[in-house]
Amino acid sequence: MYSILENxxxxxxxxxxxxxxxxxxxxxxxxxxxxxxxxTGGHLAxxxxxxxxxxxxxxxxxxxxxxxxxxxxxxxxxxKILTGRWRELGTLRQYDGLSGFPQMKESDxxxxxxGHATTxxxxxxxxxxxYSIQNMDNKVFAVIGDGSLxxxxxxxxxxxxxxxxxxxxxxxxxxxxxIANNVGGMSRYLTKLRTASQYKxxxxxxxxTLKKMPYIGDQVIEKIRRSKSSLKxxxxxxxxxxxxxxxxxxxxxxxxxxxxxxxxxxxxxLNKPVIVHVRTVKGKGYKxxxxxxxxxxxxxxxxxxxxxxxxxxxxxxxxxxxxxGNKMCSMAKENDRLVAVCAAMPHGTGLIDFSKQFKDxxxxxxxxxEHAVTFAAGLxxxxxxxxxxxxxTFLQRxxxxxxxxxxxxxxxxxxxxxxxxxxxxxGETHQGIYDISFLTSIPxxxxxxxxxxxxxxxxxxxxxxxxxxxxxxxxxxxxxxxMDNVNSCNINMGKCEIIHEDAMAEAVFLALGSMVNVAKKxxxxxxxxxxxxxxxxxxxxxxxxxxxxxxxxxxxKAANKLLVILEENTENGGVxxxxxxxxxxxxxxxxxxxxxxxxxxxEHGNQNFLREKYGLSENxxxxxxxSMIQ
Numbered sequence: 055m056y057s058i059l060e061n062x063x064x065x066x067x068x069x070x071x072x073x074x075x076x077x078x079x080x081x082x083x084x085x086x087x088x089x090x091x092x093x094t095g096g097h098l099a100x101x102x103x104x105x106x107x108x109x110x111x112x113x114x115x116x117x118x119x120x121x122x123x124x125x126x127x128x129x130x131x132x133x134k135i136l137t138g139r140w141r142e143l144g145t146l147r148q149y150d151g152l153s154g155f156p157q158m159k160e161s162d163x164x165x166x167x168x169g170h171a172t173t174x175x176x177x178x179x180x181x182x183x184x185y186s187i188q189n190m191d192n193k194v195f196a197v198i199g200d201g202s203l204x205x206x207x208x209x210x211x212x213x214x215x216x217x218x219x220x221x222x223x224x225x226x227x228x229x230x231x232x233i234a235n236n237v238g239g240m241s242r243y244l245t246k247l248r249t250a251s252q253y254k255x256x257x258x259x260x261x262x263t264l265k266k267m268p269y270i271g272d273q274v275i276e277k278i279r280r281s282k283s284s285l286k287x288x289x290x291x292x293x294x295x296x297x298x299x300x301x302x303x304x305x306x307x308x309x310x311x312x313x314x315x316x317x318x319x320x321x322x323x324l325n326k327p328v329i330v331h332v333r334t335v336k337g338k339g340y341k342x343x344x345x346x347x348x349x350x351x352x353x354x355x356x357x358x359x360x361x362x363x364x365x366x367x368x369x370x371x372x373x374x375x376x377x378x379g380n381k382m383c384s385m386a387k388e389n390d391r392l393v394a395v396c397a398a399m400p401h402g403t404g405l406i407d408f409s410k411q412f413k414d415x416x417x418x419x420x421x422x423x424e425h426a427v428t429f430a431a432g433l434x435x436x437x438x439x440x441x442x443x444x445x446x447t448f449l450q451r452x453x454x455x456x457x458x459x460x461x462x463x464x465x466x467x468x469x470x471x472x473x474x475x476x477x478x479x480x481g482e483t484h485q486g487i488y489d490i491s492f493l494t495s496i497p498x499x500x501x502x503x504x505x506x507x508x509x510x511x512x513x514x515x516x517x518x519x520x521x522x523x524x525x526x527x528x529x530x531x532x533x534x535x536x537m538d539n540v541n542s543c544n545i546n547m548g549k550c551e552i553i554h555e556d557a558m559a560e561a562v563f564l565a566l567g568s569m570v571n572v573a574k575k576x577x578x579x580x581x582x583x584x585x586x587x588x589x590x591x592x593x594x595x596x597x598x599x600x601x602x603x604x605x606x607x608x609x610x611k612a613a614n615k616l617l618v619i620l621e622e623n624t625e626n627g628g629v630x631x632x633x634x635x636x637x638x639x640x641x642x643x644x645x646x647x648x649x650x651x652x653x654x655x656x657e658h659g660n661q662n663f664l665r666e667k668y669g670l671s672e673n674x675x676x677x678x679x680x681s682m683i684q
Contacts, residue, residue, distance in 0.1 A: 056082045059086060065136075067136075076109065079109065083132055087135075088340060092356050094146045096146055099337035103227070105132050106309045106334075109314075112136050114322065118163045121165035121193070123156075123165050123166045123181070125171060125202050126202065127167075128352070129199070134152060165177075167483070169447075169481075175211035178194050178195070178224070182221070194222045194223070195224075195225060195318075196225065197225045204419070215299070216327065221328070227308065228308075228331060229334045295329045299327070302329050304317075304333075305331045306331065373531075374504075374510060375403065376404060379405055382514070383411055394417070395429065396426070397444055403470070404472075424452045426442055426452065427455035430442045431459040431467060439468070439518055447485065456499070464523050468525050469493075469524075470527055471527060472531070473486045474486040474529055474567070475568055475623070476661050478531070478661040486530075486531075487623055487624050498523060498524060500517075501595040503529065505593075506571070510527070516545040537570070547597070548598070550599040551591040551593055552602070553570075562616070562617050563576070563590065564603065565621075572675065573589060576676045588606060595621075615644040616679065617637065617644055622650070647682060651668055
């Protein structure tokens with residue numbers, strides 16, 4: 055099927071490809087991406103757009119000695135193909151298969167584990183200084199998308215990069231399209247740069263002409279170099295990168311391999327930090343991805359010919375994200391102080407309808423989670439009620455701001471923590487399994503988790519309209535669980551819900567959020583086997599309803615008591631650990647069984663498969679409880 059790609063079996067094999075075959079190789083790489091991602095799902099548009107850049111980087115590098123660090127990392131599929139892993143691409147994002155992100159344990163050509171934005175330049179700078187100290191001349195590249203330029207860590211790294219005395223090349227992949235449309239001043243700045251190629255041409259022409267002038271030419275060139283700042287500011291307003299001490303080259307055509315190779319080699323010869331501004335088309339080579347880059351940024355398996363998902367979404371099946379988005383719109387109609395904040399994910403967090411209906415009360419701050427949280431604190435201090443919708447894995451990035459800027463002052467900010475728990479195929483960098491641990495450690499922050507969609511709506515209503523302090527509500531990725539037959543939505547601060555109780559229960563299930571429905575199924579099965587159970591929906595991870603827990607323990611007359619505490623969170627710092635510590639402190643004659651995730655990074659794979667593997671499924675719970683009681 056592939057006449058050129060067949061020759062890529064290990065790192066650096068691209069150097070054996072004739073330059074006249076580069077276009078054909080690029081075409082075959084795109085065909086390989088489409089064939090495999092259409093089956094496995096994954097990040098397609100970004101990889102289609104970076105094919106030629108990746109080819110040029112590999113042509114200019116000697117891997118693994120030289121390093122290519124991918125910001126975020128979801129655009130590293132082409133890199134995996136060119137290092138000989140293309141035959142395994144059908145296992146992408148599947149358990150025990152290739153990761154959808156760079157992983158050092160997967161290949162020594164993956165220079166750094168990445169999964170979150172704005173980290174590449176900092177890591178590359180560390181590599182470059184390490185090589186400089188050891189007198190090594192290894193090349194270091196950092197590839198970062200224009201969407202990441204809204205993140206503050208990028209500028210912190212640039213601020214330090216100016217002191218570097220060896221080469222480091224920052225490749226700015228500018229497709230004018232991150233997950234959502236780019237926002238803010240940096241987007242406008244890049245728009246100016248895209249029109250500034252005439253500056254480079256003017257500079258080259260002037261130097262060539264002056265060099266031909268005997269005696270005085272070199273002197274004039276030197277004077278121009280000394281005053282180049284003035285010329286640049288005249289031709290290109292606001293040369294931010296040069297002002298920060300980096301040499302700027304660009305814009306360059308990101309789909310011309312030969313031009314890219316020439317540019318990268320020139321940048322490396324400067325032996326200093328250089329930023330190469332490359333313009334690309336997201337989704338290049340596949341018409342549906344070019345037309346709908348957001349849809350094909352991260353996509354489930356699809357039909358190549360039509361671009362449609364192989365498994366169409368059942369409109370009658372709601373996700374927790376859908377419930378959140380709809381409830382936000384209905385609350386905003388009644389509460390004109392309600393505002394919404396997200397970090398470059400209006401679609402992913404369910405706020406797209408809110409953004410259309412309440413434009414003046416919607417704020418997409420770009421990939422800048424730290425700013426989003428402190429900005430929300432300012433909104434709250436100014437009299438608004440901000441709801442900050444961020445995925446659990448990305449909320450980690452704003453931990454200091456949650457503590458210092460929101461909770462210490464008691465600002466009424468509501469955190470909608472989406473994708474809490476196991477998220478599946480994106481793997482270690484995206485699992486939302488730490489938020490209970492890091493959020494419940496913060497004084498003054500209330501942490502809730504709904505058992506189903508109706509309870510999520512009730513919790514949002516309670517957090518926005520009845521609280522006057524910081525609140526976090528965590529909810530999982532995926533379809534809403536329907537527990538209408540046991541539903542009670544009267545939310546009271548720190549109070550749990552008893553779904554059913556047996557005074558002679560041998561197993562008392564204390565479940566939080568997504569684990570309530572699983573616990574109910576397990577409890578029902580044990581009851582059918584003759585093992586009496588009690589089921590409690592904790593609702594709150596903080597404050598825990600210790601009064602209710604103590605009362606259940608005291609009222610439970612069975613000799614063989616077992617508290618089964620269920621949460622989709624790592625065991626360290628979770629609710630099971632806190633309840634077990636309380637029981638131990640009270641010196642109660644009762645055993646505690648924590649059903650949660652280990653102190654480990656959870657790999658990529660299907661959500662249900664991972665829950666089964668780590669003991670969070672109904673069958674696994676029944677087996678463990680039965681064996682402990684028997």
